[in-house]
Amino acid sequence: DAGVIQSPRHEVTEMGQEVTLRCKPISGHDYLFWYRQTMMRGLELLIYFNNNVPIDDSGMPEDRFSAKMPNASFSTLKIQPSEPRDSAVYFCASSPMPTGAVGYTFGSGTRLTVV
Amino acid sequence: GQSLEQPSEVTAVEGAIVQINCTYQTSGFYGLSWYQQHDGGAPTFLSYNALDGLEETGRFSSFLSRSDSYGYLLLQELQMKDSASYFCAFANTNAGKSTFGDGTTLTVKP
Numbered sequence: 339d340a341g342v343i344q345s346p347r348h349e350v351t352e353m354g355q356e357v358t359l360r361c362k363p364i365s366g367h368d369y370l371f372w373y374r375q376t377m378m379r380g381l382e383l384l385i386y387f388n389n390n391v392p393i394d395d396s397g398m399p400e401d402r403f404s405a406k407m408p409n410a411s412f413s414t415l416k417i418q419p420s421e422p423r424d425s426a427v428y429f430c431a432s433s434p435m436p437t438g439a440v441g442y443t444f445g446s447g448t449r450l451t452v453v
Numbered sequence: 454g455q456s457l458e459q460p461s462e463v464t465a466v467e468g469a470i471v472q473i474n475c476t477y478q479t480s481g482f483y484g485l486s487w488y489q490q491h492d493g494g495a496p497t498f499l500s501y502n503a504l505d506g507l508e509e510t511g512r513f514s515s516f517l518s519r520s521d522s523y524g525y526l527l528l529q530e531l532q533m534k535d536s537a538s539y540f541c542a543f544a545n546t547n548a549g550k551s552t553f554g555d556g557t558t559l560t561v562k563p
Contacts, residue, residue, distance in 0.1 A: 437484060437544040438542060438543075439501050
């Protein structure tokens, strides 16, 4: 398996623009997680899905953020409008279970810079 | 509330042994995981402890004491390539997800 695939690897955008991050989880992994990593706040869970259904979105910072998982092999995280404070590395991870017993497999991340 | 505490930085020399501690506070604790992250890379899974005791995987071992809400990652025969950030994370039965600590930056010196 190619692992968790994220795109783009880097994104530079201007404040106010819409940003869409994409993720393809490992086939057979029923759980998909979106994390954000910054120096100040560390690794924060934004939202996670089980079998394509959002289970917990309590970490989504505000209404500007939205996430979808239309099928088992694709998820998006959208920020509209983007702000400089959204600059971070966004990771997608997948796992066959949520408890971490077999670990989460992380994608390479998208480094987002909002100017 | 829920929290994890681990040291922010640890320094050791090549060939030595280092222990990275992690204390946690949560209800409905399920297990403790450890991840390694190199600069510019993604976190990669190292180990998981659900029961008390020591789990060994090559040069790395992880320990858990549920009664003390404490765990540690032990790295033996340190190599330069072990310089990275190490995160502990717990899974909470209520939330069904893993919460990560702030990470410990390990620097291995020659």
